[in-house]
Amino acid sequence: MYSAALINDPFGDPGVYVECKYRRASLLFDLGDLHRLPPRKLLKIGYIFVSHTHMDHFIGFDQLLRLCLGRDKHLHLFGPSGFLERLEHKLAAYTWNLVENYENDFAIIATEIHPRGRTVRRYDCRTAFRPEPLEAGPAADGVLVETRFFTVSGVFLDHRIPCLAFRFEERRRFNILKTVLVEMGLPTGAWLMTLKEHLVNGDPDETPVQIRSRDPLGRIEETWRPLGELKAAVKVSPGFKIGYVTDAAYSPENRAAILGVADQADMLFIETTFLDEDAETAARKYHLTARQAGTLAREARAKRLLPFHFSPKYKRTPDALAAEARAAFRG
Secondary structure (H helix, E strand, O other): OEEEEEOOOOOOOOOEEEEEOOOOOEEEEOOOOOOOOOHHHHOOEEEEEOOOOOHHHHOOHHHHHHHHOOOOEEEEEEEOOOHHHHHHHHHHOOOOOOHHHOOOOEEEEEEEEEOOEEEEEEEEHHHOOOEEEEEEEOOEOOEEEEOOOEEEEEEEEEOOOEEEEEEEEEOEEEEEOHHHHHHHOOOOOOHHHHHHHHHHHOOOOOOEEEEEEEOOOOOEEEEEEEHHHHHHHEEEEEOOEEEEEOOOOOOHHHHHHHHHHHOOOOEEEEEOOEOHHHHHHHHHOOOOEHHHHHHHHHHOOOOOEEEEOOOHHHOOOOOHHHHHHHHHHHO
16 A cells, blocks of 8 residues: 655665555655645655754745645644754744734644654644643653554664664555456446555454445445455455564664664665765764665665765765665675
8 A cells, every 4th residue: 555765866865755546645754855745645644753954854834834824734743852843943044923823724733753762843834833741741652753654663773873773564554456346246346446445444344345346237236245255355455564664773783773764664764875985984873784775675684775875075986886785785
């Protein structure tokens, strides 16, 4: 149900767009330059996970804020220690003397993650984004968001400041077996999404499922089948897993945290900022080399490696970083 891709090329601002194929529901890892994403995609975003607030990871917030003004929309943002203060500085940079006249319900619900807990505040457009405390409490085993469809967890990395790495995990994947549909005499169509919703919800087998289709003359036909019977046409498989890792020194503590985030990921987005010949520079700037990133991906048994966050010093040899990372990934 989900796909994921880098927003920019590997030399551009970091960011990954995760999109649900069948619902208007997307999420974002990092908030760098967003101009390559069309408004229709940006408006599907409900959750944003910010690794840290260096400019190349957070400058896109203003673009998204401007797009959402005057719309009925809630944005859920997550970031590390100090995140709420920096978010409030951004909001305070603008004058909001007319927003009390807005009729739309636009609000930002922001969560700051600490090693031992979290702080949550709401910022409502119609109150000029005045901070409203919502909750404070412990984090639940690193889980940041838990929905019917997916969970997102986070771990801390050392980038000379607290930096978060993220793991997205779809709960379960339901694939329709079209050959079985044919054998059962059932059509394809929008009703299959309803079927998947019942499965996601864990509804009982006796739940009736409406099946609507059109006959050759264009007339609507409607039948009902119990959910338990329709399960024969569905293959259940483990959910899609994504790891997102950026801006981290290659230390024992960071290595252990990264291996947890990347464990058996279907897609691992991991920074490959420097070549291994420049490992001293990478260590001084608290970044990974391409060889380190590829080795971590192999040790985590990731299925696919997607390197990004290339240093501009390699623009004359743009393939070198990816080649070194993939060589280490293959072992």
